Amino acid sequence: MDASDVIVGIGGAAGDGVASAGNTLALSVARQGLGVYAYNSYQSVIRGGHSWLRLRLSAKKPLNHGDQVNALIALNQDTLDRHLQELPPGGVALYNSAKLKPSYDPPDGAQLCPLPVPELSAASKDLPVMQNTVAVGAITQLMGLEFTGLETVLEHTFAKKPKVVAVNVEAARAGYEYAAKHFQPLPRRLTKTTQKWALVMGNELFAMGAAMAGCKFYCAYPMSPATHILEWMAAHGKELGICVRQVEDEISVINMTIGASHMGVRSMCATSGGGFALMTEAIGMAGMMETPVVAINVMRAGPSTGVPTKTEQADLNQALGASQGDFPRIIIAPISMYDCFNTMPLAFNVADLFQCPVIILADLLMCEGNETVDPALLDIDMDIDRGELITQTNGTLARSASEGEDTPYLRYKDTPSGISPRAIPGLPGYLYVSGSDEHDEDGVLLSDVYTDTVRRKKMVDKRVRKMSTLLDHLPAPKLEGPPPLSPPFQGGAREGAEVTLVGWGSTWGVITEAVERLNQQGISTNHLQFKFLVPLHTEVAKQLLGASKRIIVVENNQSGQFARHLRAETGITAHAHIRKYDGEPFEPKHIVAGVKEILAGKEVVEVLSTEPGWQTEHPSGTSGDWDGRIVAVAAGSTEHVH
Amino acid sequence: MATATAPKKMDMKDFKAEVPPDWCAGCGDFGVLNALQRACAELEIQPYELMVVSGIGCSSNLPGFFRSYGVHSLHGRALPFATGTKLANHAMTVIATGGDGDGYGIGLNHFIQAMRRNINLTYIVMNNEVYGLTTGQVSPTSELGMKTKTTPHGNLEAMLNPLALALATGCGYIARGFSGDVKHLVKLYQDGIQFPGFALIDVFSPCVTFNKQNTYSWFRERVYRLEDKGHDPTDFHAAMDRALEWGEKIPIGLFYRNPSPRPPLDAQDPGLQAGPLVSQPLGMTKEQRAKLIAEFM
Numbered sequence: 001m002d003a004s005d006v007i008v009g010i011g012g013a014a015g016d017g018v019a020s021a022g023n024t025l026a027l028s029v030a031r032q033g034l035g036v037y038a039y040n041s042y043q044s045v046i047r048g049g050h051s052w053l054r055l056r057l058s059a060k061k062p063l064n065h066g067d068q069v070n071a072l073i074a075l076n077q078d079t080l081d082r083h084l085q086e087l088p089p090g091g092v093a094l095y096n097s098a099k100l101k102p103s104y105d106p107p108d109g110a111q112l113c114p115l116p117v118p119e120l121s122a123a124s125k126d127l128p129v130m131q132n133t134v135a136v137g138a139i140t141q142l143m144g145l146e147f148t149g150l151e152t153v154l155e156h157t158f159a160k161k162p163k164v165v166a167v168n169v170e171a172a173r174a175g176y177e178y179a180a181k182h183f184q185p186l187p188r189r190l191t192k193t194t195q196k197w198a199l200v201m202g203n204e205l206f207a208m209g210a211a212m213a214g215c216k217f218y219c220a221y222p223m224s225p226a227t228h229i230l231e232w233m234a235a236h237g238k239e240l241g242i243c244v245r246q247v248e249d250e251i252s253v254i255n256m257t258i259g260a261s262h263m264g265v266r267s268m269c270a271t272s273g274g275g276f277a278l279m280t281e282a283i284g285m286a287g288m289m290e291t292p293v294v295a296i297n298v299m300r301a302g303p304s305t306g307v308p309t310k311t312e313q314a315d316l317n318q319a320l321g322a323s324q325g326d327f328p329r330i331i332i333a334p335i336s337m338y339d340c341f342n343t344m345p346l347a348f349n350v351a352d353l354f355q356c357p358v359i360i361l362a363d364l365l366m367c368e369g370n371e372t373v374d375p376a377l378l379d380i381d382m383d384i385d386r387g388e389l390i391t392q393t394n395g396t397l398a399r400s401a402s403e404g405e406d407t408p409y410l411r412y413k414d415t416p417s418g419i420s421p422r423a424i425p426g427l428p429g430y431l432y433v434s435g436s437d438e439h440d441e442d443g444v445l446l447s448d449v450y451t452d453t454v455r456r457k458k459m460v461d462k463r464v465r466k467m468s469t470l471l472d473h474l475p476a477p478k479l480e481g482p483p484p485l486s487p488p489f490q491g492g493a494r495e496g497a498e499v500t501l502v503g504w505g506s507t508w509g510v511i512t513e514a515v516e517r518l519n520q521q522g523i524s525t526n527h528l529q530f531k532f533l534v535p536l537h538t539e540v541a542k543q544l545l546g547a548s549k550r551i552i553v554v555e556n557n558q559s560g561q562f563a564r565h566l567r568a569e570t571g572i573t574a575h576a577h578i579r580k581y582d583g584e585p586f587e588p589k590h591i592v593a594g595v596k597e598i599l600a601g602k603e604v605v606e607v608l609s610t611e612p613g614w615q616t617e618h619p620s621g622t623s624g625d626w627d628g629r630i631v632a633v634a635a636g637s638t639e640h641v642h
Numbered sequence: 643m644a645t646a647t648a649p650k651k652m653d654m655k656d657f658k659a660e661v662p663p664d665w666c667a668g669c670g671d672f673g674v675l676n677a678l679q680r681a682c683a684e685l686e687i688q689p690y691e692l693m694v695v696s697g698i699g700c701s702s703n704l705p706g707f708f709r710s711y712g713v714h715s716l717h718g719r720a721l722p723f724a725t726g727t728k729l730a731n732h733a734m735t736v737i738a739t740g741g742d743g744d745g746y747g748i749g750l751n752h753f754i755q756a757m758r759r760n761i762n763l764t765y766i767v768m769n770n771e772v773y774g775l776t777t778g779q780v781s782p783t784s785e786l787g788m789k790t791k792t793t794p795h796g797n798l799e800a801m802l803n804p805l806a807l808a809l810a811t812g813c814g815y816i817a818r819g820f821s822g823d824v825k826h827l828v829k830l831y832q833d834g835i836q837f838p839g840f841a842l843i844d845v846f847s848p849c850v851t852f853n854k855q856n857t858y859s860w861f862r863e864r865v866y867r868l869e870d871k872g873h874d875p876t877d878f879h880a881a882m883d884r885a886l887e888w889g890e891k892i893p894i895g896l897f898y899r900n901p902s903p904r905p906p907l908d909a910q911d912p913g914l915q916a917g918p919l920v921s922q923p924l925g926m927t928k929e930q931r932a933k934l935i936a937e938f939m
Binding site (some may be wrong): 030031196197198199200204208211212213214216217219236237238239240241242243244245247248249251252253255256257258259260261262263264265266267281282285289373375378379382384424425426427428429430431432433434435436437444445447 | 689714
């Protein structure tokens with residue numbers, strides 16, 4: 001881990017203002033040129049519970065939320081009791097001493113930082129949330145950052161309420177100055193840089209990326225953790241000329257989206273697994289009618305209602321099997337928050353080029369987490385390729401030179417590529433009817449009356465043929481990390497690489513850091529991350545993984561859905577697995593420890609995020625609560641891998 | 643609808659597809675189709691400016707027999723699909739069609755929501771009080787006690803009243819026709835298509851094969867035209883009274899037409915103010931991009 005990074009944990013009950021305190025801190029740190037990665041372990045409650053937000057702050061852009069909190073901001077007693085024991089030497093615990101008191105001594109070398117909030121902010125009498133502002137001011141001091149960054153954020157946040165700005169700035173400054181006088185700074189101090197950062201979440205990047213890629217119609221039903229996309233679109237639809245609708249259910253969502261797309265408008269919808277389940281029949285219709293559509297599934301822990309505020313990667317099987325029958329589909333799993341943005345133009349382009357549904361698999365970790373992104377990476381011109389789309393009468397796509405004006409337009413013309421030029425309804429001379437029933441090249445149904453085995457097979461083949469050229473448009477995965485590959489690949493056992501970690505989607509960042517640590521610890525490891533799941537780069541995967549000494553698939557689910565997909569597509573069976581399905585994302589330590597267990601002989605390692613004091617007296621272990629239990633935690637033994 | 647050159651008078655043949663209907667001889671849907679072709683010809687809508695969207699069922703095969711742009715979508719989903727087409731290109735005339743099972747059964751929620759939403763399209767429901775394509779099962783509009791293959795002891799569930807439901811939901815144009823009276827139907831369609839908002843036209847369209855109860859003669863004995871009885875279609879309460887009539891006499895005609903309808907959704911959606919979406923430039927300007935990025939900083 002980069003020694004210059006600091007991980008701040010802010011905890012409290014829902015309603016205590018954990019998220020807004022976190023936002024203020026993240027934005028002020030980002031404005032001082034430091035990278036941020038934030039993940040909030042929250043619960044599906046509006047009030048109460050335990051919300052635990054971790055912000056990793058670093059001069060080097062963090063790729064995940066890390067695994068060792070250096071600074072704790074406890075907004076309630078429960079948080080102080082739970083997390084004080086986790087602090088390493090040099091760590092700090094900040095809390096309102098007028099309200100909270102540690103129940104036990106801090107670990108050796110950790111510092112208690114009681115803040116007398118009523119003395120520091122007179123306003124706190126009426127506004128208890130001032131304790132958050134005081135604490136954010138204090139931690140800014142202890143990290144070694146300037147106060148001005150925080151001040152500008154507070155001014156911006158409360159721009160419409162000058163009085164609130166004054167009260168907040170006063171409280172933050174009091175915390176900042178009090179900390180300077182009374183506490184030792186963190187041993188890892190952050191230094192301002194000149195780098196500009198945009199603080200974003202995956203959902204916002206999906207929305208903005210889609211808008212830039214030409215999405216003009218967005219439709220959704222609110223469902224965590226995908227709702228921010230709808231909210232962003234609703235907030236910006238008017239200025240960007242995007243029609244944004246919230247409708248009655250996900251069945252309506254997908255059918256409306258496909259309807260809009262059928263008319264020639266780039267259209268998108270997003271949901272989570274439960275909503276995607278409702279969409280699946282229409283996903284097949286898009287396949288049958290060859291209508292481009294982009295559908296995002298921001299995965300949360302399932303099945304059924306599952307754990308709505310927790311993350312998982314367990315909807316791959318659902319996406320692979322969405323809808324009955326055989327038809328071309330594309331499944332893309334962006335590998336980072338920025339990649340959510342980057343995926344949008346590609347997703348719309350391949351949807352248009354191949355006239356089929358594109359399913360995007362993202363997850364709560366990536367979509368609701370916050371990350372800093374270089375704004376220059378967002379300020380780009382996106383390539384828009386509508387494929388073989390006829391938008392004008394007498395366009396040249398539909399009829400070749402040898403064909404006259406009287407040649408009837410065939411919407412589903414059987415071409416060598418399988419792609420048929422698509423006319424936008426509304427043009428004279430291109431009338432056609434599209435059907436969810438099987439149909440012939442002219443769109444006329446091959447229903448029971450006209451059943452014709454030859455034509456049925458021809459049309460299935462025509463559609464499926466589109467998949468044969470699709471891989472040319474999707475960049476192949478690359479092996480990352482030492483030892484470097486030396487192409488041409490020679491076959492046989494690869495020297496040096498003891499372990500190859502294989503992941504898909506959002507785990508790229510955390511695996512990257514685990515690989516770095518493993519290599520530092522003498523376990524030579526490399527890494528292959530898949531973004532394109534269907535079609536899969538089968539030949540490339542076989543070549544890259546064919547001689548790997550030990551393939552370990554890392555995924556955020558119980559059954560190893562990707563490992564099975566990889567085996568089905570390539571015949572490659574992973575040697576071992578690291579899996580997690582407790583609702584929380586991987587931390588680098590989980591993967592490092594998992595690899596060690598595997599090297600010691602285990603085949604499947606199931607890792608679990610726990611708090612040190614968590615235990616249960618329930619005989620089956622299925623029900624338990626933290627309930628203020630304290631256990632002795634030896635400094636450094638924070639790898640809670642079970 | 644308007645064309646630059648003086649158009650030839652349109653004919654219902656202009657809306658006739660090459661594929662002949664595969665409905666049973668005598669099916670009520672023939673009347674529905676003919677009336678729609680006539681209505682569109684008289685309104686001088688160009689086939690390429692018209693999108694007809696259906697669900698699944700015997701009646702939902704209609705777009706295949708109608709010459710215009712068309713979509714034969716999923717069972718129960720004609721309205722969401724049609725709504726998407728209208729929002730994408732609100733310069734097009736959009737008509738949704740289907741049966742009672744499609745619209746009032748599996749698609750009922752969408753029907754209610756589309757009326758609330760007041761999307762500017764015309765919804766024609768061929769109501770035969772039975773599931774025909776699946777060969778004769780009970781439908782949401784089957785009468786109490788009706789015996790079908792799946793209700794051999796008689797239907798225990800009350801009939802859905804689409805007109806009363808539409809009134810209660812705020813639908814601005816509510817009519818009922820009978821496919822045995824094509825001329826009357828043509829007028830209802832024309833008014834519905836021209837109405838600026840969601841228009842419902844429920845049509846008694848007898849299933850000659852699977853509904854031996856609600857036959858042509860059964861309807862002929864009962865139906866009467868509202869206009870013959872001096873019904874005021876701007877009177878909401880009178881419309882509700884008529885909508886609840888069912889028995890010896892059953893009204894057809896225009897039940898309700900909101901005298902001051904609210905603007906349809908496609909006229910109000912903030913994203914559609916620059917004109918039909920399909921004609922708008924894609925992506926965004928550098929200035930718009932810069933503003934959005936600044937929101938993150």
